[in-house]
Amino acid sequence: MDFKLGEREELLRKSTREFAESEITPRIEAMEETGEFPLDLLKPMAKLGITGLIAPPEYEGVGLGYLARTIVLEELSRVCAAVPMGMQVHHMAIACLNDFGTEEQKKKYIPPLSRGETMGCVAVTEPSGGSDVLGMQATAELKGDKYILNGRKCWITNSHTSDYWIVIARTGEGPKGLSAFIVDKDAPGAKPGRKEHKFGLRGANTGEVVMDNCEIPKGNLLGQEGGGLGVALKTVSESGRTGMAAVALGILQACYEEAAKYASERVLYGKPIAALQAISFYVAEIYTQLDICRLLCYRASWMKDQNMRFDTESAIAKSYTCEAAAQCAKKAIEIHGANGIALEYKVQRLLRDAMVTISAGGTGEIGKVVVGRAALTPFMKKG
Amino acid sequence: MERVIVCVKPVPDPKVWDRLRMDPVTKTLIREGIPSVVNPLDKHALEAALEIKDTYGAEVVLLSMAPPDARPVLREALSMGADRAVLLSDKAFAGSDTLATALILAEAIRRIGPFDLICCGNYTLDGSTAQVPSQVAEFLGIPNIMHVAYMGLEQDKRLVITQKIEQGYVKIAAAPPLLLSFTKEANKPRFISFLEILAAEKREISTWTNADLNLDESLLGLGGSPTKMADMLLREKGRQGLRLEGSPEEIAHQLANKIGQLGFI
Amino acid sequence: MGEPQIWVFIEQRRNVVHDVGLELLGKARELADAAGGRVAALLLGDGVLPLADTLISFGADIVLVADHPAMEPYRLLPYTQVLAEACRAHQPDIMLFGATSLGVELAPRLAARLKTGLSAHCIDLQLDADSLLLQMVPGWGGGVVATIKTPEHRPQMATVMPGVMKKLQPAPRSGQVIPFTPSEDLDLSGPQVLEVHREEPQELPLETAEVVVAGGFGVGSPEGWKLLEGLARLLGGAVGATRPPVDEGWASEEQMIGQSGKTVRPRLYIGVGISGMSHHVVGMDEAEFVVAINTDPKAAIFEVADLAIVGDCREIIPLLLNELRGRVKPS
Numbered sequence: 003m004d005f006k007l008g009e010r011e012e013l014l015r016k017s018t019r020e021f022a023e024s025e026i027t028p029r030i031e032a033m034e035e036t037g038e039f040p041l042d043l044l045k046p047m048a049k050l051g052i053t054g055l056i057a058p059p060e061y062e063g064v065g066l067g068y069l070a071r072t073i074v075l076e077e078l079s080r081v082c083a084a085v086p087m088g089m090q091v092h093h094m095a096i097a098c099l100n101d102f103g104t105e106e107q108k109k110k111y112i113p114p115l116s117r118g119e120t121m122g123c124v125a126v127t128e129p130s131g132g133s134d135v136l137g138m139q140a141t142a143e144l145k146g147d148k149y150i151l152n153g154r155k156c157w158i159t160n161s162h163t164s165d166y167w168i169v170i171a172r173t174g175e176g177p178k179g180l181s182a183f184i185v186d187k188d189a190p191g192a193k194p195g196r197k198e199h200k201f202g203l204r205g206a207n208t209g210e211v212v213m214d215n216c217e218i219p220k221g222n223l224l225g226q227e228g229g230g231l232g233v234a235l236k237t238v239s240e241s242g243r244t245g246m247a248a249v250a251l252g253i254l255q256a257c258y259e260e261a262a263k264y265a266s267e268r269v270l271y272g273k274p275i276a277a278l279q280a281i282s283f284y285v286a287e288i289y290t291q292l293d294i295c296r297l298l299c300y301r302a303s304w305m306k307d308q309n310m311r312f313d314t315e316s317a318i319a320k321s322y323t324c325e326a327a328a329q330c331a332k333k334a335i336e337i338h339g340a341n342g343i344a345l346e347y348k349v350q351r352l353l354r355d356a357m358v359t360i361s362a363g364g365t366g367e368i369g370k371v372v373v374g375r376a377a378l379t380p381f382m383k384k385g
Numbered sequence: 386m387e388r389v390i391v392c393v394k395p396v397p398d399p400k401v402w403d404r405l406r407m408d409p410v411t412k413t414l415i416r417e418g419i420p421s422v423v424n425p426l427d428k429h430a431l432e433a434a435l436e437i438k439d440t441y442g443a444e445v446v447l448l449s450m451a452p453p454d455a456r457p458v459l460r461e462a463l464s465m466g467a468d469r470a471v472l473l474s475d476k477a478f479a480g481s482d483t484l485a486t487a488l489i490l491a492e493a494i495r496r497i498g499p500f501d502l503i504c505c506g507n508y509t510l511d512g513s514t515a516q517v518p519s520q521v522a523e524f525l526g527i528p529n530i531m532h533v534a535y536m537g538l539e540q541d542k543r544l545v546i547t548q549k550i551e552q553g554y555v556k557i558a559a560a561p562p563l564l565l566s567f568t569k570e571a572n573k574p575r576f577i578s579f580l581e582i583l584a585a586e587k588r589e590i591s592t593w594t595n596a597d598l599n600l601d602e603s604l605l606g607l608g609g610s611p612t613k614m615a616d617m618l619l620r621e622k623g624r625q626g627l628r629l630e631g632s633p634e635e636i637a638h639q640l641a642n643k644i645g646q647l648g649f650i
Numbered sequence: 651m652g653e654p655q656i657w658v659f660i661e662q663r664r665n666v667v668h669d670v671g672l673e674l675l676g677k678a679r680e681l682a683d684a685a686g687g688r689v690a691a692l693l694l695g696d697g698v699l700p701l702a703d704t705l706i707s708f709g710a711d712i713v714l715v716a717d718h719p720a721m722e723p724y725r726l727l728p729y730t731q732v733l734a735e736a737c738r739a740h741q742p743d744i745m746l747f748g749a750t751s752l753g754v755e756l757a758p759r760l761a762a763r764l765k766t767g768l769s770a771h772c773i774d775l776q777l778d779a780d781s782l783l784l785q786m787v788p789g790w791g792g793g794v795v796a797t798i799k800t801p802e803h804r805p806q807m808a809t810v811m812p813g814v815m816k817k818l819q820p821a822p823r824s825g826q827v828i829p830f831t832p833s834e835d836l837d838l839s840g841p842q843v844l845e846v847h848r849e850e851p852q853e854l855p856l857e858t859a860e861v862v863v864a865g866g867f868g869v870g871s872p873e874g875w876k877l878l879e880g881l882a883r884l885l886g887g888a889v890g891a892t893r894p895p896v897d898e899g900w901a902s903e904e905q906m907i908g909q910s911g912k913t914v915r916p917r918l919y920i921g922v923g924i925s926g927m928s929h930h931v932v933g934m935d936e937a938e939f940v941v942a943i944n945t946d947p948k949a950a951i952f953e954v955a956d957l958a959i960v961g962d963c964r965e966i967i968p969l970l971l972n973e974l975r976g977r978v979k980p981s
Contacts, residue, residue, distance in 0.1 A: 009457060010582060013464055017577035024576075051579030064579045074579075269946055487762060514770035516758035519726075523762035528727060528840045531755040545844070550751045553848035555723075559841035611767030611803035615784070617796050624940065625956040636959055637969035640941065641977060643957060647918055647939060649861055649885050650977050 007073075014070055018077035021050055026081045033205025034351065037197070039088050039121075039163055040205065048118030052078070052089060056241070057096045061112035068241075068303035072248040076299070079252020080259075083355040084205030086252065087362070088121060090245025091159040095122025097241040098168050102182065102225035102233050111166060111184060123164035124242075125155035125211045126234050132157065133368050135170075135180075135234060140213065142171040142181060147220045149183060151213040154195065159362075161209035162194045168237075169211065170230045180230030184222040191216030202354030203362075238364060239372075240306060243316035246363035247299045250320075250327040253356045254295055257327065258288045260349045261334040264341075275337075284337055288330045295323040314376040321369030327356035386441040386501040386542055386561065389434040390494055391467065392521070393449045395421040395458040396511045414511075421458050426506025428465070428574040429567040433536050434504045435466045435575065440538060444468050446497055450478055450489055456590055463585040464577045471497060475594040480607030483512075487520030489605065492598045494525060501542065501561035507532055507568050515566070522564040529564035530557055533571055654687035654743040654781045657805065659733070660705060661752055662695050663724070663848070669858065670748030672708045673815040677775055678746060679709035685781045687743075690714055692736065694729055696722035699827070706825035709818050714740075714830045720838060727840045729756055734763045735832045742805045744783050746775075749809040761807050767800035768807040771913070773814055773936065783808065788932050811913050813857040814936075854888040856905060861887025862916040864907055864934065867894035868923020868944060870964055875900040877967045878922055884974055890914060892930045908933035922963045926951025943967075 029040045047053050055071050057063020071093060078086035096115050099108055115122045130137045140153020151171055158167070166186045173181040185192050195210030225233050262285050265276035275281045298319040305312035331353035335342035342349055360366055398420045423431075434445045447462050447470035449455055459470040473493055481489065494503065503522070508515035515531070522529030534554060535547035548555045549568055595602065603609055629636050644650050656678040660671035671691070678689040691710035693701060695717065702713040716732050737745070737760075745760075747753040749771050761768035773795070774786040783806040785798040800806040856862065863882040869875050875895065882889045891901035892908065907914055908930040919937035924930060926942070926949050934940070935954045942955035943963045952958045959966065 009460060010586065012457075013461060013577065013582045014579060016461070017464075017579070017582065021576050046576075049578060050576055055579065064583070066579060066583075070579075267946075269948070482767065483758065484762060484765070484767060514758075514768075515754050516761070516768060516770060519755055519758035520762035523730075523759050529755075529759070530726070530841060532751050546841070548751075550848075552850075553846070555843060555847070556845040557841045558844050563841075611765075612769055612785075612798050612800050615797040615799045624954055626952065627957050629957060629959045633961060633965040633969055636961060637966055637973050640957070640959065640966075640970055641973035643941075644885065644918070644974065645977055649887075649918055650974050 011070065011073055014066075015073050015077055017050065018052070018074045019080070021046070022078050022081035022085075026078065026085055029205070030082050033082065033084055037199060037204045037207075039084070039160075039207045041163060043085065044118035044121070047089070048116070053092065053118035054096075054116030056093050057112050057116040058100065061100075061108055062116040063096070063112070067307040068244055069300060069307055072244060072251070072299050072303040075245060075248035076252040076255065079249045080255045081252075082205065083249050083253050083359070084203045086245075086249050087203045087206035087359075088160055088163070090241070090249060091124060092122040093245060094124045094237050094241045095164075095168055098124055098182070098224070098233060098237045099184075101236060102229075106221070107184065107224065114165070120165035121160040121163040121207075123158060123160040123167040123211070124237060125158045125161070125167045125169045126238065127155060127157045129154065129156055133365055135231065136177060138170065138172060138180070140169065140171040142173050142183060144173070144220065148217045149220060149223065151183065151185065151191070151216040151218065153213050155211040156195075157198065157208060157362075158211050159206055159208055161207060161211050162197060163207045167211050168224060169213070170234050171213075173227050173230075177231050178228045180234070181227045182224040182230045182233040183218060184224050185211075185213065185216065185218055186222075189216055189218050192218075200358055202351070202356070202358035204354075239313040239316055242363045243313075243320035244299070244303050244306065246359055247295075247302065247316070247319040247323045250323040250356060250359045251292075251295050251299050253327045253352050253359070254288075254292045254323065254330055256348070257330040257334040257352050257356075258285070258292050260352070261285050261288055261330075261337045264338050264349075268339075281337060284333050288333055291326040291330050295319070295326050298322055314373055317364070317369045317372040320364060321366045321373075324356065324359040325366055328353065328360060331356045386437055386443045388444045388446065388498070388500045389437050389502045389504060390446050390448055390497060390500050391427070391431045391434045391462075392490060392503065392505045392517075393427045393431070393447050393459065393462050393470075394424045394506075394509050395449070395451050395455045396424045396509055398422045399425070399510055421455070423458055423462050424506050424509045426508065426567060426569060427462075428506075429569055429571050430504035430506050430565075431462060431465055431467065432572045432574040433533075433565070433567055434502070436536075436572070437502065437538070438466065443501065446471065448490060448493055448497070449473065450481075450486060450493075453592065459590050460585060461577070463588045463590070464582045465575060466581055467588070469588050470590040472590055472592045473594075473598075474592050477595045477602050477605050480610065481605060482610035482612045483514055483516040483520055484612075485605050485610045487517050487524055489598065489600065490517070490521050491524035492600055493593065494521070496593075496598065501563075503527075503562075503564040505564065505566045507566040518564055518566040525562075525564070527562045527564055528559060529566070530559060531566045533565045533567045535571055536565065536567075654682065654685055654777065654783075655690065655740070656682050656687055657690045657692055657737075657742040657745040658710070659745065659747045659753065659756070660691050660693045660701075661748055661750060662693065662698060662701065663846075665695065665698055665701065667701055667704065668748060668750060668812070669817065670750060670753075670810070670812040671705075672817045673812065674746045674748060674810060675705065675709040676818040677810075677815040678744075679818060681744075681775065681777050682711075685777050687781070688712065690740075690742065692733065693717075694721045694724075694732060696720075699829075702827040704820070706823050706827075707820040709823070710825055712826045712828060714828050716830045716832070718831075718836075720836050723843045723846055724752055725838075725841070725843060726755055726759060728836050728838060730759045730763055731834070731836060732830070732832050733760050735834065736830055737764055737805060743781070745805040745807045747807070747809045749811045753809050757807060757809050764805070766803035766805060766807060768809070769798045769800075770809050772808045772810050773913075775808060775810070782806070811857065813915055814913070856888045856890055856907070856912050856914055859888035859914065860916050861885045861918045861920075862890050862907070862914050862934070862937070863887055863920045863922065864890035864892070864924060865895055865901070865922045866892040866924030866930075867898075868925075868963060869895065869900070870923065872900050874923075874964055874967075877971065880971060881920070881967060881974075884971065884978070885918070887916070887918070890934075892924055892927075921951050921955070922967065924951050925949050926954065
């Protein structure tokens with residue numbers, strides 16, 4: 003087992019870190035206040051290679067793998083998690099199109115995403131539930147050479163900043179009755195709905211996608227009719243979970259840095275509080291969680307790059323890292339004493355951001371369902 | 386313009402400078418565990434060279450005199466967009482002062498071939514003498530301009546340089562071949578794009594020793610340097626270190642007294 | 651090896667002599683007097699001959715003047731040519747330059763042309779028993795001084811930052827003014843000066859201020875910074891900064907004191923909310939009297955302070971301002 007990262011990964015990390023510190027830091031205040039995604043960052047991010055990171059070169063992407071993606075998202079998140087939240091869903095759309103699209107669809111829809119001309123969006127969750135995918139109520143009916151879509155998706159990242167959404171809707175009964183579609187925002191009957199006001203990941207655009215007798219061309223069916231569940235599951239379990247895990251990982255890194263910095267500088271009883279064993283233990287715990295989560299995240303991404311099946315590992319990485327980020331943010335706040343609850347200090351945002359990652363892209367409980375199944379299957383008796 | 390050579394130096398990362406320590410015995414810097422970065426001003430020099438590459442399609446060659454562990458720093462500079470790198474590494478070069486260093490760099494430049502421009506950072510963070518650029522230019526017999534705050538490309542390869550001076554600037558018209566030393570006002574170095582990182586993996590870093598330069602060894606290194614380090618002493622602090630105690634009012638009062646005593650009020 | 655010939659390059663712009671040249675004459679005079687040597691000032695320009703007497707009164711025994719239209723404005727290559735020829739003709743032992751933007755360009759070029767050694771930013775110069783120039787420069791971490799020698803090559807060249815050496819009181823002295831004409835034709839090809847633009851200095855230049863009030867991150871806010879500026883004004887001093895206030899936008903890059911900024915040697919330095927990292931301390935630890943105010947009793951700045959105040963500058967500075975205002979003598 004080789005745990006060493008190469009020069010390429012180190013340069014990706016360095017480049018992203020410099021970009022994030024220089025270009026994203028000044029945007030944080032506005033994001034926290036307005037909840038709006040800084041769309042003017044799309045072009046510089048495209049130039050760097052963030053928007054087209056996992057897109058193949060033939061669709062104007064950089065063609066890097068998931069380990070590279072995890073490192074890049076982690077570095078962006080270390081500065082402000084809302085930005086890579088938007089980007090990781092953007093990548094999900096690219097992955098989805100790349101895995102299931104026809105050549106024509108890929109040629110049309112991936113390059114604008116690679117170039118950062120628009121953001122990508124994958125719309126699965128409905129008011130009836132996100133965890134309960136089969137309970138979805140959005141419908142799609144084939145009428146002549148058009149599909150007519152009806153339904154409402156909610157808690158969708160990039161709902162308002164995307165020019166086209168990938169929507170899962172019912173074309174038939176049961177698990178083989180879901181299909182995936184590419185819906186252009188200006189298709190008749192399509193529009194973004196309300197915007198959500200979240201207490202964390204505030205700069206990430208979250209909202210509703212509404213289809214009211216929305217007409218899309220037949221050719222916008224993505225994959226096979228009835229194959230929609232597979233599209234949703236693969237996209238969410240692969241690019242979705244590893245992306246969310248990377249976002250949470252960056253938050254965890256920030257928790258560690260803020261905690262260690264504060265503990266080393268704050269003087270009480272004539273010494274920095276880091277000299278107090280209790281405080282140093284808290285920092286050690288945060289550091290340990292950070293190390294664990296980094297290994298989980300990198301391992302899951304590495305497996306994808308090796309074309310191995312990794313949905314259990316991605317579920318572990320996602321559910322564990324998001325939970326750990328929230329716990330460590332809480333500890334980091336406590337290390338800050340009264341300053342920890344002051345809005346002037348960064349550390350309160352880390353807790354708010356981490357909490358939002360816990361249920362985004364798959365709840366912790368669903369994660370455990372996946373892992374439980376994998377853990378028990380080898381022991382289940384047949385028959 | 387066809388070729389621009391950029392001198393690049395790895396220096397200790399300024400973010401960890403407070404960790405730098407002198408070895409009291411060898412009187413040199415302890416470099417273990419201290420990461421190296423591209424000298425920040427060299428990035429401005431490289432950015433200027435890359436602008437020329439973008440405009441004229443010139444080849445950008447990096448040149449560095451450093452130990453072999455400088456390769457990752459050169460790879461990073463290549464990832465900004467330079468075409469290839471030449472690393473001058475030889476025990477004979479170690480301990481060179483600015484004159485010997487300039488001699489080595491100038492000879493390497495001659496062997497790289499014809500060039501239009503040489504771009505350097507105005508000074509390095511670790512040595513800070515700012516002497517090497519002028520000396521390299523002298524050995525090559527070309528003009529040099531320091532403190533470049535702006536490089537304007539005109540028609541026919543002409544340049545109009547804004548040179549920063551105390552409380553002002555000088556505008557200078559110049560033409561290649563020329564050596565320019567850049568300040569940080571000159572430009573904003575581009576971020577390293579991921580595509581360039583991938584492309585740079587295939588770019589060449591050639592290592593040259595004195596065998597490639599064929600310089601007289603008596604002119605190199607510690608022995609060949611006209612300036613010699615004679616001694617290194619810990620500065621006598623000689624500070625009184627008197628603590629002023631009391632309430633803020635009392636402290637302010639005592640401090641005001643002292644300032645009066647010194648004659649400033 | 652006695653009787654060293656010590657040369658000082660005199661920088662002038664528009665016939666105004668830069669102070670650093672006079673400071674170096676002061677130092678050269680001191681060294682020459684101790685070793686029985688002579689001091690020559692090198693003056694290049696157009697219509698600068700009248701400045702020669704001033705240079706003598708500040709310590710020069712000889713003034714070598716190249717007074718010629720081609721010497722105005724300063725251009726690197728013609729100046730290098732003239733100085734190189736003068737050096738070859740008269741073989742000085744030592745040659746000193748101010749580490750100004752001009753000096754930092756010219757001195758190395760000349761040193762390379764003469765194939766001799768040059769040390770930069772010397773904080774002190776001495777002569778040893780053999781009249782060899784000892785060039786003291788700051789070492790790593792700020793707490794270290796390195797001594798550099800140029801045992802064999804000549805002239806021994808050094809640059810010195812403005813404000814480091816002291817001018818003499820000008821006194822009536824006798825000296826020789828020798829016009830110097832280069833024997834070769836001046837090469838006037840090469841970069842051409844199109845325009846020279848100088849602004850009037852807004853504030854007292856940091857490097858020569860007698861009082862420096864410097865602030866660090868501990869000052870806390872732009873309002874706090876204004877108080878600092880008020881303190882500097884009251885004491886007739888200049889405001890300096892460490893890197894964080896520059897990054898915050900409270901101070902300009904020109905006000906930054908330290909290894910990558912300015913070096914100051916004021917009579918009084920007051921460091922407010924400054925932790926005392928070595929890259930700042932190198933820029934100020936030659937100040938005569940250092941006062942430091944910081945909330946952290948372990949702050950490194952206290953190692954170089956004469957007067958250490960552990961406290962909150964945001965409380966103390968306003969109180970100090972009141973105390974001082976009460977003592978200002980009506981003028």
